[in-house]
Amino acid sequence: MSSGTLYDKVWNFHQVKELPGGATQLFVGLHLIHEVTSPQAFSALNEKNLEVKFPNLTVATVDHIVPTLNQQRPFSDPLAEEMLTTLEKNCKTHGIKFHGIGSNSQGVVHVMAPELGLTQPGMTVACGDSHTSTHGAFGAIAFGIGTSQVRDVLASQSLAMKKLKVRRIWVDGSLQKGVYAKDLILHIIRLLGVKGGVGFAYEFAGPAIKKLSMEGRMTICNMAIEGGARCGYINPDETTFEYLKGKEYSPKGQEWYKAIKWWKSLASDSEAKFDDEIQLDGSSIEPTVTWGITPGQGISIKEKIPNPDELPMNEQQIAKDACKYMNLEANQPIEGTLIDVCFIGSCTNGRLSDLQEASKIVKGRKVSSGIRAFVVPGSQKVAKEAKQKGIDKIFLAAGFEWREPGCSMCLAMNPDKLEGRQISASSSNRNFKGRQGSANGRTLLMSPAMVAAAAINGKVTDVRKLLQE
Amino acid sequence: MKQEFPKGEIKAIRGRSLVIKGDDIDTDRIIPARFLKCVSFSALGEQVFADDRKELKGKHPFDLAQHKGSNILVVNDNFGCGSSREHAPQALMRWGIRLIIGESFAEIFFGNCLALGIPCMTSSKQEITKLQNLVNENSNQIWDFNLKELSISNKKESFKLDLEGGAYKMLFSGKWDATSQLLDAEEKINNTVKDLPYLNNFK
Ligand code: SF4
Numbered sequence: 152m153s154s155g156t157l158y159d160k161v162w163n164f165h166q167v168k169e170l171p172g173g174a175t176q177l178f179v180g181l182h183l184i185h186e187v188t189s190p191q192a193f194s195a196l197n198e199k200n201l202e203v204k205f206p207n208l209t210v211a212t213v214d215h216i217v218p219t220l221n222q223q224r225p226f227s228d229p230l231a232e233e234m235l236t237t238l239e240k241n242c243k244t245h246g247i248k249f250h251g252i253g254s255n256s257q258g259v260v261h262v263m264a265p266e267l268g269l270t271q272p273g274m275t276v277a278c279g280d281s282h283t284s285t286h287g288a289f290g291a292i293a294f295g296i297g298t299s300q301v302r303d304v305l306a307s308q309s310l311a312m313k314k315l316k317v318r319r320i321w322v323d324g325s326l327q328k329g330v331y332a333k334d335l336i337l338h339i340i341r342l343l344g345v346k347g348g349v350g351f352a353y354e355f356a357g358p359a360i361k362k363l364s365m366e367g368r369m370t371i372c373n374m375a376i377e378g379g380a381r382c383g384y385i386n387p388d389e390t391t392f393e394y395l396k397g398k399e400y401s402p403k404g405q406e407w408y409k410a411i412k413w414w415k416s417l418a419s420d421s422e423a424k425f426d427d428e429i430q431l432d433g434s435s436i437e438p439t440v441t442w443g444i445t446p447g448q449g450i451s452i453k454e455k456i457p458n459p460d461e462l463p464m465n466e467q468q469i470a471k472d473a474c475k476y477m478n479l480e481a482n483q484p485i486e487g488t489l490i491d492v493c494f495i496g497s498c499t500n501g502r503l504s505d506l507q508e509a510s511k512i513v514k515g516r517k518v519s520s521g522i523r524a525f526v527v528p529g530s531q532k533v534a535k536e537a538k539q540k541g542i543d544k545i546f547l548a549a550g551f552e553w554r555e556p557g558c559s560m561c562l563a564m565n566p567d568k569l570e571g572r573q574i575s576a577s578s579s580n581r582n583f584k585g586r587q588g589s590a591n592g593r594t595l596l597m598s599p600a601m602v603a604a605a606a607i608n609g610k611v612t613d614v615r616k617l618l619q620e
Numbered sequence: 621m622k623q624e625f626p627k628g629e630i631k632a633i634r635g636r637s638l639v640i641k642g643d644d645i646d647t648d649r650i651i652p653a654r655f656l657k658c659v660s661f662s663a664l665g666e667q668v669f670a671d672d673r674k675e676l677k678g679k680h681p682f683d684l685a686q687h688k689g690s691n692i693l694v695v696n697d698n699f700g701c702g703s704s705r706e707h708a709p710q711a712l713m714r715w716g717i718r719l720i721i722g723e724s725f726a727e728i729f730f731g732n733c734l735a736l737g738i739p740c741m742t743s744s745k746q747e748i749t750k751l752q753n754l755v756n757e758n759s760n761q762i763w764d765f766n767l768k769e770l771s772i773s774n775k776k777e778s779f780k781l782d783l784e785g786g787a788y789k790m791l792f793s794g795k796w797d798a799t800s801q802l803l804d805a806e807e808k809i810n811n812t813v814k815d816l817p818y819l820n821n822f823k
Contacts, residue, residue, distance in 0.1 A: 164816060167808045171795070173786035176805055178812045180819070188705065190659040199799065204809075216657060230657040237659045271818060281704035281728065295728060297706035299735035299798070307802040309809055313786065345644070346698050349727055379701075381727055402822060409822035445644060469644055562653045562703075583648045583702055590652070590671040 153317040155423035157386055158352050160416075161292045165275045167309050174311040180274035181291075182209040182304045183260050184247070186216055186234040187564070188279030192301035193241040201306045206246040208308055210269055213238060213251060214259045215564045219527050219554035222252050231565065245305075256399075258530020258556050261285040261498035265369065266532050268398025272387035272414040277304055282498050282580065284375040287384030288368035289391055290417060292352070294382040315352040315381065316426035319419075322359035324434030329615035331508065332367035333374075333500055333578070333598035335359070337439040337449040340378040342431070345447040348380025351427070354419060355385050359433030365394040366502045373499045374580050377446040386418035438614055440485050441582050441596040443473030448582075449596070452613045455484050476584055477593050478572070486611055488595070492575040493524035493551075493606035494587075495599045497561040500578035501529025505599040506537050509578075510545040512603035512617050518550035519609030525552035527559040527567070551606070563588025576605035626718060626737030629794035633719045633739075633765040635691035637755040638681045640669075645695065646702030647729065651711040653703075664707055665714030682715065686759040692772075694752050695722035697745070700729025709733045719765050721772065721781060723748050734787050737796050739767065741781040751779050767792060 153159055167176040184192075189211070196203070203209065216231040226232040235252075242249040250256040256263055261282055264270050276286040276293035279301040286293035300310045320339060326332075340347075353375045355368075363371070368385050375383025392411055395401045402410040437451035448470070450457070458481040459470035474481055479488065495501070495509050506526060518524045526546050528534035534556050537543055543553045560567040561579040568588025569575055575587055575594050582594035595611065604612040655667040673680040681687055693712065699722045700708060709732045712720070718738060725733075725740045733740050743751070754777065755761075765772045767788070770781045783791075790796040813819055 165812065167812050168805050170801065171789060171793075173789070176802055176808075178809065178816070180816065187656050191661055191706075191710075194660065201799070201803075205813075228657075234657060234659055273818060279704065279706075281702075295704035297704055297728060297732035297735060298710075299706060299732065303799050303802055306799050307805075307809060309802050309805070309812075311798050311802065345701065346724075379726075402818075406822050410818070413817045413822055468642075472642075562648075564653055564657060581648070581702065583646050585652055585671050586648055588654070590674065 153424055153426050155420035156317050156354060156425065157290055157384060157417050157419045158292060158315070158317050158354065161273055161275065162314060164273065170311050174313050176309050177275060177312045178309050179277045179304050180208065181269060181276045182308070183264055183276065183278035183283070184209060184211045184301065185260050185280065186213050186238045188298050188301055189241065190234065190237045191298045192279070192305060195302040196305055203245040203247065203305045205308045209247050209305065210264065211238060211242050211247050211249040212257050212260050212263055215558045215562065217252065217555070217557035218565050219557050219559050219567055222555050224252070228566070255531050255535070258532065259498045259501060259558055261369070261373065262501055262529030262533065265289065266398070266530060268395055268401035271395065271401070272391060273417045277310065281376045282373050284380070284382045285369050285373040285498060287372040287375065287382050288365060290384055290387035290414065292382055292384065295376065316350055317354055318348070318351045318427040318429065319354045319356055319425045321357040321428065321430045322355065322433040323357055323430065324432050325359050325362050326433050326436065329600070329618050330436055330438055331598040331600060332363055332370035334436055334439040335433060336371045336374040337441065337446065337596065338436045340374065340447050341439070341449040343378055343429070345377060345445050346379045348375065348378040351380050353378070353380040353383040354425070355383060360385060361388065364504060365390060366504045369502070370499055374446065377580055387414045438598065438601055440601065440611060442477065442479055442485050443470065444476055444582055444584050445469065446580065446582060446596060448473055450485055452486050452611070455482050456480065458482055486613060488611040490576045490595065490605050490610060491522065491573040492569060493522060493602050494527070494560045494575055494577040494579065495602050496527030496529060496559050497579035498529060499580040500599045501527060501533065503533050503536050505578065506533070506542050507540070509599040509603035510542045512600050512614060513549045513551065513607065514545050516549055516607045518606045522606055522609050524550065524606040525554055527554045528556045530556050560587050562586060576602045576611065578602050625713065630737050630739060630791040630796070631767045633692065634762060635718070636687070636689065636759060636761070637692040637694055637763050638687040638690045638759065639694045639752045639755050640681060641696060641752065643697040644701055645699050647700055647705055647708035648702050650700065650708040651705070656705060656707055661707065661710040661714065664711035665716070668711040668715045689716065691716050691718040692763055692765065693717045693720045694748065694755055695720060696748060697723040699725050701726040704728040706732045709736055709738060713738060721748070721751065734790065734796055735798060737791070739783060739787070739791055741783055743779060743781050747779055
């Protein structure tokens with residue numbers, strides 16, 4: 152049993168009571184909702200004649216289904232329009248703040264909430280979306296929930312939950328030039344496996360983590376769930392406070408100082424007990440790319456696609472499946488793999504610094520002919536700030552498309568889809584079969600800078616080569 | 621015949637079984653993302669495993685005539701990984717599934733099934749393989765699941781199954797519908813609110 156960790160402390164603050172089944176009733180400090188997983192929850196609420204208990208603790212936006220070319224209402228897809236109007240109606244009926252299209256604060260829920268200062272250390276954050284783990288970057292306990300639990304949180308601002316074990320992942324050293332938070336988390340998932348974190352919360356710590364910006368930290372925590380850990384978190388520190396200072400929903404005046412004091416007290420104690428500890432060296436990590444159909448099937452840019460027969464027994468079957476589906480050959484270097492589509496965006500890597508790093512690679516170069524490359528900012532705010540810095544111009548000049556904010560081709564619930572067997576270089580978080588909108592489309596996950604490099608060369612490229620030139 | 625959705629105590633389930641083989645079958649496969657565009661769950665049953673079914677052109681277990689009306693699904697390892705979307709268990713439930721047996725389940729998927737009154741029972745790899753083979757030998761046989769005995773059996777064989785204690789109690793008592801239970805604690809919820817620094821100006 153862990154003790155003295157941030158997870159334990161935040162858990163204790165939010166414990167309502169022990170439930171008969173052995174679960175805990177846990178209070179939810181911030182509930183985020185979007186158009187995909189909330190409508191059924193609201194109807195269930197209505198069926199049971201229940202009210203939203205704390206409407207001011209739920210915040211809504213729209214992200215999954217929004218088109219990125221033309222956001223004029225009504226949307227041309229009637230189903231998408233229906234989902235959005237349903238959410239608008241539900242928010243209005245129940246007095247929930249909605250950050251809609253054209254509000255300047257709409258965006259992918261895991262991008263817009265942090266940038267508004269809604270996500271703060273010490274909170275419990277829940278959302279009907281598995282990448283809710285993102286918010287753990289602030290030292291919050293944040294986890295994805297299903298639609299029934301969305302209903303429960305709306306009705307009671309709490310849910311039934313089992314306490315997780317805590318594994319500390321300590322990363323020494325610092326990331327090399329051309330290696331980003333995305334590479335680090337892909338590397339960790341490769342090491343521990345996509346199921347390695349089941350039953351655990353991941354605490355990411357150590358010098359390499361401390362040096363990351365808040366945006367890098369969000370990338371790490373975002374993908375904790377891809378490693379099986381329902382939540383991942385990082386202890387709050389000066390970087391966290393600096394980021395939060397002055398944000399719309401951050402505490403102000405005297406409260407700010409009191410808040411910092413409380414936030415500091417939440418960090419895991421130096422003598423905290425973890426259920427498990429793992430240590431790795433961040434300096435030795437190289438740009439990492441997935442070649443298969445799970446985020447755990449990653450290799451460094453210098454490696455070859457593994458031969459399934461040479462992998463540990465339990466990885467062989469899925470590796471064979473992956474080789475077949477991806478139509479990639481074992482023992483071939485991943486570098487040089489030809490691609491069709493480049494996507495920069497998503498709640499993993501659709502933030503300002505992601506676009507900025509990618510734009511450095513793109514600047515003064517051209518997208519390779521025949522490649523469709525596009526950038527989808529994670530939120531209205533990201534889009535605005537990027538434009539102020541002229542980042543959109545750099546991408547456009549190189550031949551990228553510059554789109555309106557949304558989830559877009561991360562899961563292709565809007566018109567942005569792969570076609571047929573197309574293969575993408577993508578800064579998103581999932582490479583599952585059919586994930587990007589075509590039942591046999593293929594996805595290679597990598598950092599946004601690596602996606603940019605792939606766009607320029609038309610094939611998987613070690614971004615460090617373009618950084619040197 | 622359309623079965624009713626689960627309600628009340630879930631102590632026994634009787635019916636025919638079908639098998640979906642493979643580890644790490646994620647929720648995107650159970651219900652591809654393009655079907656999530658709905659404001660109600662009602663049509664999901666027909667779309668379950670849509671892409672896999674399309675690929676197999678009528679040969680997918682969920683399309684085979686002999687499996688029509690089956691209500692017990694036997695799977696392998698880490699079933700339901702990936703996205704937390706409840707559309708996946710909803711789609712399975714609306715197709716007719718009332719019980720899932722496998723080597724292991726992704727956590728969120730397990731919880732989402734529980735919240736619908738669908739038990740996700742586990743057993744060892746060997747046992748599951750044996751059970752899957754038996755099921756595939758004769759898809760017409762009737763299986764009896766007994767929660768109290770943690771077992772599933774046909775006329776000849778019985779398999780021991782596992783379920784962690786909390787979920788067991790919830791299904792056994794019929795209290796897997798969490799909302800009412802949570803609302804019982806209204807006063808305690810209000811007390812928790814009073815003690816949370818960030819909801820009280822960090823006093
Ligand atoms: S960007 Fe992708 S992973 Fe993130 S919330 Fe949207 S669909 Fe989900």
